[in-house]
Amino acid sequence: MEPPAEQTPTYRNPVLAADWPDPDAIRVGEDYYLVTSSFNRSPGLPVLHSRDLVKWDLLTHALPRVGPGFGLPRHGGGVWAPAIRHHAGTFHVVFPDPDRGLFVVSATDPAGPWSEPRELLAGLGLIDPCPFWDDDGSTWLVHGWARSRSGTKNRLSLVPVDAALTRPLGPGRTLIDGDEVPGCTTLEGPKLHRRGDDYLVFAPAGGVATGWQSVFRASSLTGPWEHRVVLHQGDGPVNGPHQGAWVDTPSGTDWFLHFQDTGAVGRVVHLQPLRWGTDGFPVIGRAAEGETRGVPVLTHPSPHGTEQGSRLPGGSDDFRTGIGPQWRWQADVPADQARSDDGELVLRGTACDTGNLRTLPQVLGQPVPLLACRFTTSVSLAGPAGARAGVAVLGLAYSWAGLRRTAHGDDEVVSARRAPDDQDERVEVHGRVPAGTRLHVELAVGADATTTTTLSWPGREPFAVLEGEPVSVGHWIGAETALFAAAPLGAEPGTARFGAFDRHLAPEDS
The missing domain is CATH 2.60.120.200 (Jelly Rolls)
Structure with missing residues (x-):
């Protein structure tokens, strides 16, 4: 009788089973870093670390204080969806305060210290920023709009900025107008990438609790853009699967981190397998052969073959060496x-x-x-x-x-x-x-x-x-x-x- 085949450890979703809203993540070497919204809470901008995409630890907060006007709670204000990127040896987190504009903090070590926040772009209702350094040496910032502050929504804008993310270099323009995409509502949360000769914009639409993940593809930043819904609830129990981060592993596999709005417990984080179709679009989650819209998986073999462990960073605190970063x-x-x-x-x-x-x-x-x-x-x-x-x-x-x-x-x-x-x-x-x-x-x-x-x-x-x-x-x-x-x-x-x-x-x- 042959011994049973060794099984690859599996993980369960959500991989972060508490409120870590609007996640964005990157890989640098063999390490993964993830940031989330923090809104009115102080300190802000939590930075999490992982070596395998399924076990996460809270590393630090990039923003010790929320900033001017937050001596009292301003529920719903503060730090909305950020993006983390690594360029030329420096980590940058770009984040919005929808009542003031877009700001940047930078560090050479993600554990800190992080710089004081600097204003990159002033304006009401600017949200969901993401920087992008192109192969030709140009640098861009893509962002969305909050109608509650600006009167505008369902639109993604593109602004030229300097490589150090200190100032705009020209006026912004509309990158993608969601009103021109059939069935598209509340287009936001853009993440701009380049894969081979293609530019890709990962962007959620449809609303926090009921939406889906879209991807736009073009050979130039001026378009025209092809559009596809690549992840939706489908026949599964995970509502509103969208807004997150495409990351790869050192071995070359691809993954997508996104949130699910659970209501009272907030936005928990799921991890989905991602594969690339022959047409240049990703397929995320569970999809039968020939299907282009994936459905979130609930369990899956772990990306690095590791056991999952706890899905809740922080928690207990004995208060013997200070106050833990989870507070x-x-x-x-x-x-x-x-x-x-x-x-x-x-x-x-x-x-x-x-x-x-x-x-x-x-x-x-x-x-x-x-x-x-x-x-x-x-x-x-x-x-x-x-x-x-x-x-x-x-x-x-x-x-x-x-x-x-x-x-x-x-x-x-x-x-x-x-x-x-x-x-x-x-x-x-x-x-x-x-x-x-x-x-x-x-x-x-x-x-x-x-x-x-x-x-x-x-x-x-x-x-x-x-x-x-x-x-x-x-x-x-x-x-x-x-x-x-x-x-x-x-x-x-x-x-x-x-x-x-x-x-x-x-x-x-x-």
Whole structure:
């Protein structure tokens, strides 16, 4: 009897099972680097690293602060879809702030340090930029348009720029007008490439949750452009498969990274095989012989023959060597807003609380995973009457559980909910404890995008206070698991101390 043939390890999609929106990626040597949108969250522009396209680690953030006007949360603003490229020994990330223009940060090492952002092109509604260095020495920038700011959409523009990406060298022009393409709506997210004698523009269309991936091909940047839809939902469960990056491996195989909008959990990242047809167009995902529109695969042999491992970078944090890079604030905050202290996170409870967590910059979060899991931590509170601290699940609607200081100097154990249209939080008090009591919190996230929060403290058995809470999508982002501390307007600041933050996953997703 012959031994069984050795099987190539397979991966499961999504390869990043949490909110990593609008991914773009490149390969440099044997390393892959991926960047995503970060919107209002600070620090911005996460940079992830992989050696095999299926296991990703969060390397750094290229943007330590979002920038002017982001001292308070501006949900839906900030850093939209970026592009990462490597040219002449330098990494560049070009990103849009749709309310200001297009900006660039650069580094010789993707782990940083990255340069201060520099303005490349000013203007309202300029989005989704991607630079391109042509073989003839010219450099170009392709970008899309946001109708909410500019009144224009479904159009891709091309601008000549200098090779160092510091300034435009002439006026822009329309590269592709989606209105002239039958059935094309919301054409955006362009990535410009050259393959042999062909110019290729990979560009999604049709909208975030319902769209598809298109590719345009021409022998000249002046066109004419042939068009094809190369990836769509088809008969599969992955809705809106589009916006991402074509990458190759050192061995010459081709792949496509894209997102799927899951609603409350945000935009997760899938990896698809890519092959080239004899007509010069790619076929992405699963496609029968003769079919040109692929459908996303759910599992596939790994590009480098490696095991997949965890699909969730970050997560747990013991706060012993600082605060992990997986955490992001809701806006730019002072450097002293948080510190680690002997295995605890100490948050400064800034006196800016008007009763709505969505207005607070000092809410420290990370994405709610698509996978079922549990988070555990503990919290204690110090501060004036009305100071509060706890663990939240933050979206357009939110819930939280934790402690609130009373006028008598002790603490109330509370939970609260707030819907988008609520005037005030709906608060429930579950008990009173002496000031300084450490409250233990467990947040369970179900595969059905609901959460249950369980509390306990010395002398009190664990009990659920928020059961089956639906996770709520944010503004262009997924929901976040968050820690916060705050004090009322005009009061003295408070302080909260959080114990180690542990994430518990099923063994197959650990």
